[in-house]
Amino acid sequence: MxxxxxxxxxxxxxxxxxxxxxxxxxxxxxxxxxxxxxxxxxxxxxxxxxxxxxxxxxxxxxxxxxxxxxxxxxxxxxxxxxxxxxxxxxxxxxxxxxxxxxxxxxxxxxxxxxxxxxxxxxxxxxxxxxxxxxxxxxxxxxxxLLGLRRLELNSIYEISRLLTSTVELDKVLDLITNSLIIIYKAELGFVGLREGDKIRIAQAKGEYGHLLIGREWPMVQPLIEQVFSKVEPSSLSIEELMTLPGLTGLGVAPGNEIMIYPLWTALGAVGLLGIVFPVSLDDNGSRNLQIYANFAAVALANAKLIYRLEREAETDFMTGFFNKRALRNMLVQELERVTRYGTPLSVIFLDIDDFKTYNDTFGHLAGDIVLQKTAEIIKNSIRLVDIAGRYGGEEFVIILPGTKKEGAVAVAERIRKSIEIYPFPHRQVTVSLGVAWAKRNDSVDSLLARADQACYQAKRQGKNRFCLDPS
Amino acid sequence: MGELIEKQIERYETLLREMWTASAKYLGTFSANLLVERVVWEVSQEYREMELLQYNEEGISCAGISASLKKNPDLPANDMFAKFILRYLEILARLLGHEKTEKIAKKLDEEFPGFLLTARGNERWIN
Structure with missing residues (x-):
């Protein structure tokens, strides 16, 4: 070799x-x-x-x-x-x-x-x-050398074009690490993203890549602090790299160079780019890699921003649950699965009983706590594959993929009971629930309308109970 | 003779296409083509004919190499393609991990039994 x-x-x-x-x-x-x-x-x-x-x-x-x-x-x-x-x-x-x-x-x-x-x-x-x-x-x-430079420049041109037009974070991360490995025949290439006061390795490729993915280090960790104390890349020895916690088992062949590029944009540090390769770069090579790191920084900043905006656009700020728009989008997908594969699907519509009175009596802050606690209880009562969201006001919707009527009833009752016994401040809080299950040719509106109807029936029957879709 | 070469190149083309398709599935077409470009550059230092390999978003074609081989039948095409494949797989293993690359290599080995092994013999380098 x-x-x-x-x-x-x-x-x-x-x-x-x-x-x-x-x-x-x-x-x-x-x-x-x-x-x-x-x-x-x-x-x-x-x-x-x-x-x-x-x-x-x-x-x-x-x-x-x-x-x-x-x-x-x-x-x-x-x-x-x-x-x-x-x-x-x-x-x-x-x-x-x-x-x-x-x-x-x-x-x-x-x-x-x-x-x-x-x-x-x-x-x-x-x-x-x-x-x-x-x-x-x-x-x-x-x-x-000329061939390599041409390859580098062609790649940087293509990558810059793609990086600035690709906004999906995962794709950008893949593109950056793949290109590092391909162009420089790197043993290891990795990208760490800054998440508040820490750096998390979001993607790594190479023989030891799996050891790095998901590792987190605080920004105040001495080596990380050293990397971000300047704009230029840091050249590290394997001993220095190993001072980062959790890298036991990482091997680097002797003679390989370890470079860490801090990724800066006008908004601050976005993350870092690491490369372990068998070549010592000359001035032109270093400059090209720096250009590449600069593009990577911009692309990551864009992708992170869009990812955050997308997340915010589908998240309910109060509870951290999905909002109405996101819920409806996901229900469309689940209904498609019902049509295509004939798998069962149930939906629960939940409404907090007498929430307006609670709010008016104890104040909006107390009302917010009820909403947040209710969301937490729902989250703890469902599986990871189930989808829960705040539909509006004091209404929640729970989507249960692959669940038949009996399963949905059990979930509804579990939630009802957990809320009934939870020591909310000021007074007991209860909920009414409506359970419906998808039929062939159901639309989002028709399915939700039946679950809502069942919930309304539970209210009429005296609240703190669940009712099944009557149709 | 000409027909024999043509058939041989056709087989290599099939092999490269399979390899490209399998890697593009995991890496995406951009990275798969960047990988081809890199290995073409590397192998073309020894065999200029490698530059005649055509590749784009649709895949790989050996038409240019085939035409060149008709004019120069003495070119050790087996060695050239073997080197290309070995170096391609070497980088691919870093990108996909050994498990996925092994699957691809195994499939290639079934198509061309033993040729990957014999290709290693001639390779040595000055640093």
Whole structure:
């Protein structure tokens, strides 16, 4: 697997090129990677070497250790002598900023005694070979870099377009993390959203992504505070990252870079963007990633705002329940399911008895407490799949998907009883309930009207009871 | 010979389409295409012909590669496609997790038994 995406070369094609060059220059050429491990094979046979290494590939332990140690300490170029006495001309490949490997050149005729003139001629030859190979590799590196930049910019363009037009929070989160993993071949990419005084990891992709999703850290946690103390990204060590609670088991391969970008907009901190990747970015790469983080911040801020507005538009402020509009929308969907799959559906209409009198006698604040407590009791009396909402004033509607008449009756009675015995302030509070169940071709209005009628009947019969749909 | 190549490319096209469709189902078409673009760039460093792979919101087509192979039948198409698929799956595993990727890889392995394994042999890199 490549550990550097900037330069990748097929060993087969490289060997062909290297062998041709070696033949023309009548020298032996050998390429090593940055760790001193062999990349290509010797181009021309060297008797001694072949004997020791049983072929064109280094396998002798002594040789392996020698190259690893000698090349790692090589600064620019140098003349080395291998454990078996072969004189080697070694060069560091790449640029000053980036080492991409090492080149070793030897004469095809191994001799122990070499004249000064022969030595000078070979050094000149070796230097020409080095220049040729280095230029070729640098050209490949440049081409690869340009390709990566083009890929980054194309992606950023497409993502910026999508991010600013996509308003669904989940989709935006997916888009951001997917793109990080794809473009930078990241091991891990994650997005944390600011929720008041804490950061919650809302999406994470990569091998250890599951360990991060849902984790929450207060904004005052030292590392989080450090990240948000500046506009620029923070480069972290694995030890620093692990100071965040709950990350036991997280593994990061050595040499990987961990970057955390605080996501800022004009409104303040929206969240953070984390990336763990095997590449060290140059200035252009860092700038591109910063542009990407800026777009991500705007997109997340938009999506969060719209998500909040949508939630607010369907929530009853007093009780936290769904409001009338949201209830009706959900009932439409449930009725579609009834028509399509023939599953049962029941609805309960609930009205607090004599609520106006309670309000007028004890004040609106006391009335609000009754509404809130009633909502809480309803919530505690139904399943997670059931839907409850405040329909208006002191009226509540409970939608019970997959529930037949008998089940709905049990729920209605449970709610009635719980409210009857609850010690509300000032006096006892009771409710009247109407239970109806969906028929084929029912509309939202017809179903709710029957449940309302049943509730009205319960009121007429003396309140604090439930009645069934009479039709 | 020409017919043989055409048939072979057709099979790869089917394979890539299946892979693209399966990943687009989980990732969405934008991310699936970004992934294709990334892997095309990577593999094209070794095989320029990879740039001829056509892809858009509708899916993947190998028509360009097929035409190029007719002119250059010596191109090691098997190695090129194998590398493409291996690298695609490698990134896909990070996006979807190993379980879902394994399912996709298993399906590919049923279509082309053993070829994913043999593809690994030739790959080495300079850092």
């Amino acid at each position: 490549p550990t550097n995406l900037l330069l990748s070369i097929s060993v087969k094609y490289w060997q062909d090129f290297q062998d041709t060059l070696a033949k023309v220059m009548d020298a032996n050429i050998y390429i090593f990677d940055i760790n001193g491990g062999s990349f290509s094979q010797f181009s021309r046979p060297v008797e001694l070497c072949q004997e020791v290494n049983k072929g064109g590939k280094i396998c002798n332990e002594k040789c392996i250790r020698f190259y690893k140690s000698a090349l790692r300490s090589l600064e620019d170029k140098g003349i080395l002598t291998c454990p078996y006495g072969i004189r080697l001309y070694a060069y560091r490949l790449g640029t000053y900023a980036q080492n991409i490997g090492f080149l070793v050149i030897t004469s095809t005729r191994i001799r122990t005694q070499v004249s000064g003139e022969e030595e000078n001629t070979f050094v000149t030859k070796a230097h020409s070979i080095y220049q040729t190979i280095n230029e070729v590799l640098k050209a490949i590196l440049e081409k690869n």
